[in-house]
Amino acid sequence: MSFLAPALLAALLAIAIPIVVHLVQRERRTVVAFPSLMFLRRIPNQSVKRRAIRHWPLLALRILALALIALAFARPFLPTGALSAAAGGARQVVVLLDTSASMGYAGHWARAQEEARRRIRSLGAGDGAAVAFFATDVEIGARSEAGPAALIGAIDRARPGSGITRYGPALRAAAGLLESAAASRREIVLISDFQKSGWDAAQDVKLPAGVTLTTVSVAEPSTSNAALVGLTLAQQAGPKGVIVSATARIVNHAAQPAADRAITLDVDGHRVDARRVALAPGATTVAFAPFALGGRVARVTARLAPDALPADDVFHAVVTAGGHVPVLIIESANPSPDASLYLMRSLDVAAAPGFATRLARTDRVTPEDLAAAAVIVLNDARPPSGAAGRALASAVNAGAGLLVVLGERSAWAGDDPDLLPGRLGAPVDRSGTSGGTLGYVDLSHPAFEIFSSPRSGDLTAARIFRYRAITASGKVLARFDDGAVAVAERKVGRGTVIVWTSTFDSYWNDLPLKPVFVPLVHQVMQHLGRYVEPRPWYTVGDTYDPADAPPVGPARRPAADGAFTVLAPSGRTVEPVPGAGTHIVPLSEAGFYEIRPAAAGGDPIVVAVNGAAGESDLSPIDPAELAASVSAAAGAPGAGTGHEITVEEGERRQSLWWYLLVTGLLLLVIEAAVASRLPRIA
């Protein structure tokens, strides 16, 4: 005989109640108050054997009744004969094994493996099974078609990775595996530490009817964990180069402070600082000694002395020197004396990013000069002709930015590259009046966005005395107060062309003398150069687009055709995933990824990846709560046929409790009748 609720057998202790009542309660019932027991105490042998049980049949009735009721609540059933056969039937089991980073905590993984092996070994001859590993993604480890040994082998080979716990996709995938199964009983066994951060009730995951979910928690009752969750890298230009100050942020998830722990900082594999830190509950920051940035890019790693979960005790980051966007300024063959003075001065003072400025004459510029520039400024000059002209068009099509500054020397012939966002007209002189101003500016454009806030710069303060009329064919970003085009933009290939219809000297306008000039130039150059502030690190689960790499240093942007190789921190090669017009790299491991352009040499692009901070918080969710929220309602329409049979057989097995309960209650009635007829004992 087996019991559905064996814990309720503890209620058998209730059979002691009649005895206790007999010996204790009966005595309490007849208490006689008396002034003093002085005389009674002097009488020897005053008490009698009241504790002797006189009515054994009555006591036996009571005990038997209580025992039967207790057994009834334990829900006994007899798994014999046909019942046993009906209860069986083929099973299809999907063992979902959590391989997220948090499973590396202490003995979580060992317990999970052992539990998974036990589940596989308990399968019958006709049962089917599959083992799936899940974290950020779901991976089918093995199926029972390959034999139980393959399932066990897959479990043995699996290791917790850097992934993030996500129960929703895992359960959906498991349900998908069971959809086509013909077995009468379909079951998902979810083995995990049941991190609260892994469950999002809003995902609304529901298992199909007939699929049961069995949860197995391997989490330890109490956990303590401290994790490195951030690294701030502040750069400061010094006489000997860039000085970087690193500050690590540590979160102690335990309620008690942790003892002093060692923390180190490595830069490009060299130890630059080591400290000890006391970790109070909550967040703690540690400031390291500043270090000088040798190259343009450095790999920075902070390491906390390992605890029960070592995966989150390491934090990687990449520090990139401010860099310089290469800018080529092309002047006319006979430029005015200070045609590029204000432009170059304003570019020179930029810091992050800086601008590497080169000056060239339009008749002497070479295709190499043009190919090396991220931004080309055609400052009051005709576009170069010949090979240089073609190189200009090619560079812009490949992604370089072109800023056309119009003046009296500007001209754009028909055989010049088709880059200008409009058709060039004659100069317009407004010096007879007090000059024009900017009347409209598209402040939503990235080049002007910084001026959108109140008191962030007055673009209308500049007086415009002359400008070149242009019939815009591209997007107009700014107009003068007379409606003429001031700034227009055009996309050419992957590049961008912006035209400013007046000069950058102080003759046609006084814009260079206004405070807004320098930030305006910086913003326009960053926009044209497609400059993106480099991210020091990514998180596991993110994707990386190599096109986002900063256009600085020897590491150039890979070509858009995806001709690059990606090396994961584990050393394996990662295949980029084709995206919209580019290829993206999925980041699934913690550490440093290296992205090497296939054709060109030079240093690779380095991307730092860290595990999700949520994996460090080991607070569990109640597995029953998760199971209840994903399981189909009992008796829901559409439940599988095999499941209905199982329920009927289960009910039949459990009907024994009903007879026991009725018999117990009948015995209690008989006992009451017998007890009331017995004479009270004098």
Added chain:
Amino acid sequence: MERRDTRVSMRGAQFVDPSALARIRNLELLARTVVDGFINGLHRAPHLGFSLDFAEHRGYEPGDDLRRVDWRVFARTDRYYVKQFEADSNANLVVALDVSSSMRYASRGITKLDYGRFLAASLLYFSHRQRDRVGLVTFDTEIREYVPPSARHLEFGLYALDRVADGRPGALAPPMLRLTERLVRRGIIVVISDFYDAPEAIANAVRPLRYRGHDVIVCHVLDPAELDFPFTEASSFEDLETGDRMPIVPASVREQYQALVRQHTEALGRLFTDSRIDYALFNTAVPLDHALFHYLSARERLSRAR
């Protein structure tokens, strides 16, 4: 179970049932009911115990009782004079009432404490009518209330009796010692208690009062159930003072219990008599006038002895 002590019943006396008295809430009215009824029943000596002394003569006035004319003075002076008397008010009466927890017991009718209160109230009223100074002491392990003896303290005494506090375990010796120290002037002291202690200890506690020259009357109040132990069912008996419980089969201990109580009362009577202390055992089922009669008999005897 209820029994009348026929030895003390008096012809013509009006017996007042203690249970009926319990329905009279006012102690003064109760005492008056008992005492007046008792005195009216004493045909033999309506002024028994009254102490009348000659005070002076005054001239006869019409309406004066002719029996009070002093004929000897008329014979000498040929004038009518009547004799005037002055009541004797030299005696002190102090009633010491045990209010411990054990006195709260009643198998039926009234508790021992109520019986003691009625008895005390009756004695105070009776003595007050005789111009005695009256006082009251209630005690358990210590003196709870003390009304010093005075001719005007009847109401105070009755009031103190009316608001007897919650009972606590009792002990006779400490309050008796304190009482001995307080009562300097000699008088009559009536001690009312159930005396649950060893006879020697009780006698030793009361004797100091006698040694100080007081006339001591001890009233031992017991419930009929304490005398007869009429219980039938095996039960846990709980001590009212200590809370201790003891499983008892009454049938098997009744005779031994009665014998022990009898030995106890006999020992008390013997010890008190040896110390010239008047001792009487009162059953709460017996009317109060028996107690009053006993008191007056004792007082008459004591007055003769003085």
